[in-house]
Amino acid sequence: MQPPYFEYHNPVKILCGENALDRLPSELRQLAASRPMLLTDAVLQKLGLSNTLLDIMDAEGCPPACTFTDIPVDSSLSVVNRIAALYREKNCDSLLALGGGSVIDTAKGVHLVLSGNTDDILSLSGMENIPRGRHIPFIVVPTTAGTGSECTGVAVIRNEEQAVKMEFLSPFVAPDAAVLDPRMTLRLPPRATAATGMDALCHAIEACSCLQKNPLSDAHATASMRLVAQHLLPAVENGADATHRLCMALAATLAGIAFSNSMVGAVHAIGHALGGVCHLPHADVMAVLLPHVMRFNLPRAEHHYAELLPFLVGWEKAADTPKDERARAAIRCVENLTARLHELCGLPVRLRDMLVREGDFPRVAQTAINDGALIVNPASVSAAQVEQILHQAY
Amino acid sequence: MRRTLQKIYLSAVLRLVHAAICELQSLDKAAEGELLGLPVGLRYAICTGHGAPALFVEWDGAGLRRLREEPAQKCCRVRIKTMADAFILFTGRMSLAHLYARHGLVVAGEIADVMRLARLVNLAECYLFPAFITRRILPELPRLQASPLRLYARVFFGFLTNRY
Structure with a gap:
């Protein structure tokens, strides 16, 4: 709409x-x-x-x-x-x-x-x-x-x-x-390739599901998602391939144009707070938080996530997925991608892998709710809910 | 004529929102928490368009004091780009988040201070407007810790005693 x-x-x-x-x-x-x-x-x-x-x-x-x-x-x-x-x-x-x-x-x-x-x-x-x-x-x-x-x-x-x-x-x-x-980007190590690629995917997904989304940002975001789905794993596995590298660079740029025109959401708000309070690398945090925040947003953003499935798994697989299952399938797809990247190069899948202290969560939550990205998140998020997301991701 | 009426309405509703936030400090723990979390001396200027009504307030550590004039010193200035947008916002037809999403706001100052203000305004709107209106504009309604009628009564008394 x-x-x-x-x-x-x-x-x-x-x-x-x-x-x-x-x-x-x-x-x-x-x-x-x-x-x-x-x-x-x-x-x-x-x-x-x-x-x-x-x-x-x-x-x-x-x-x-x-x-x-x-x-x-x-x-x-x-x-x-x-x-x-x-x-x-x-x-x-x-x-x-x-x-x-x-x-x-x-x-x-x-x-x-x-x-x-x-x-x-x-x-x-x-x-x-x-x-x-x-x-x-x-x-x-x-x-x-x-x-x-x-x-x-x-x-x-x-x-x-x-x-x-x-x-x-x-x-x-x-x-x-x-x-x-x-x-x-040819010499970017597999681990950094994976983390930054997930950052691009996170930009694209948040751009497509936040309150400021619009048809032009959607066009860039979905094009970006398709490129990430096709080229991220090959770029991690074979970093010397210039085609995969260029496609990932383009995916990141497209996602950047998308979120610059529609903003991001809770993944970034919490990620900025974790970066500010605990000094965690931005891209790693995005990869860990993305599926958890998608699950949190699901009741408010189900139709948006469902529309993303074809760009993540291809039109045929998406068409085979029942309509009311597509949003959950999109989240599973993101989780599977993160898990595969974890196997390939050790990309963290839990916050505990990044040596975060649970004791910092209340401060992170208070910082996150004052981040501008939260205002356009599809669901409203309180400090207590941020803590809940952090514990789930821990 | 229409613009004049909108100005009168906005002037009144800005005073009402300010008074409601002040009263909520003692009626609602969430509002109290938000207010006590504000840095002492923080000033807000909320402007509703060129030549339109504005609200200037300062958090002095105990209450949100209304200022007569726009603060010359550094403050968090939120300017709604058009009076029409301000009117839509303060008649409960759009939330602050949606106005932000429509690029309807210009902010000078820290975004974190605007987020604090947004939560306070949302909470005040939940008390001031009936639920069927706020349900339409806010993704989730907070649990009200006092009766809206009680708030209206306290605000009315506050106006009568010239507190606001």
Whole structure:
């Protein structure tokens, strides 16, 4: 059913396919940028991925004016403010982010600070309240296939003082272009491939079942789900296959576009809280929580989940499933996928596998109910119910 | 004329919602818990459109005090994009969650503070509107810990004694 009103926004140009990275310098020129600041992390530098990019930029005569590699796994507000100060000091004119969700979200935060002409990202917190600022050319190159952050209008950044992950929501936070090149994910270990792939699936499923869902976000989310269902296991089993890698990168981007236009839900609200309080990796938490939250939401989202089954198992199998069984079959499909990934590469299936203390659950629950993602969850969720979900997932 | 009537209605209902939340502090444990969880000094500005009625309040640790003017200092500002949306929201035809889903809100400040406010407004609406209305807009109705009539009586007395 079509919602009475919805909005859709995707300003990101997507460069997708073999050797897409080679076109990045030309894209920078088109954006009138000549002194980019490169943001990446130490692991990618060690793996040589940043060198691949630097070689291309050097060859095309546009090396970065400055490179920042000290971005932690859970980036923070202070890191964002520090990088923005460095950008100004080095007189850069554009941003280039190479990395996973943390690097990209950090870069988005820096982009917000610079375009908003402020020194502190905290002054920009809110939702749809930030007017379009100065244009800072901004390109991202994801090195994982999961967050979809390259196409979303949200930056999730940790507030160290409050031990929470804060969401900065603005249509102007998205980059100008995203480069999806299979070379960037070929060396992603099986375990990380599995976790980030499940993150993408979680984005797609929540985008299709939350209150803000709309026909355009559904189209992207279901296309993403089909790609995940077909290519996640092969990408984990055979990481050197560029086709599976590219399809997973595309799945993550499609899911990112989907949830950027329809939001997520309780899986993310609880996941952000677990990340903020217990410092758990986001993608692992998504994989563990997804089936439990789907079961919780089932009474309110049964018809939405039932519609997802064909994209998860194919049309023939879905048609063979009785109509009133399809929603439960979709949840079972997610559980089976997680279990298979657990067998293949040790992806956690329970919170206890991640060394979480049950004693932290009340604090996690209190944090989760104040997360913005919860407002569009199909079922209302109280702190007690969050604790119940956490215990089930433990 | 229609806009003027909507303004009068919104002005009245904002005062009513504020008064109801204040009274619920002593009538409903859930409301009390939400209020006591607010950071002391937190200010909210709820605006219902350009040139339309607004509500400014401050949590002083004991009660949700109404402010006469929009706070100049940092506050959590929730602006409903159009007065028509505000009217639909405060006539019980749409929940805050659905208005959010329709991109009907602009928020300056921390999302966590908006979530706290949303739960308080939802709870107040459950007391102020009959169940057949709230059942239509909220996915789940909380168990009311006091009679809505008792709340209305206390709010009415509060208005009579110029407390709100």
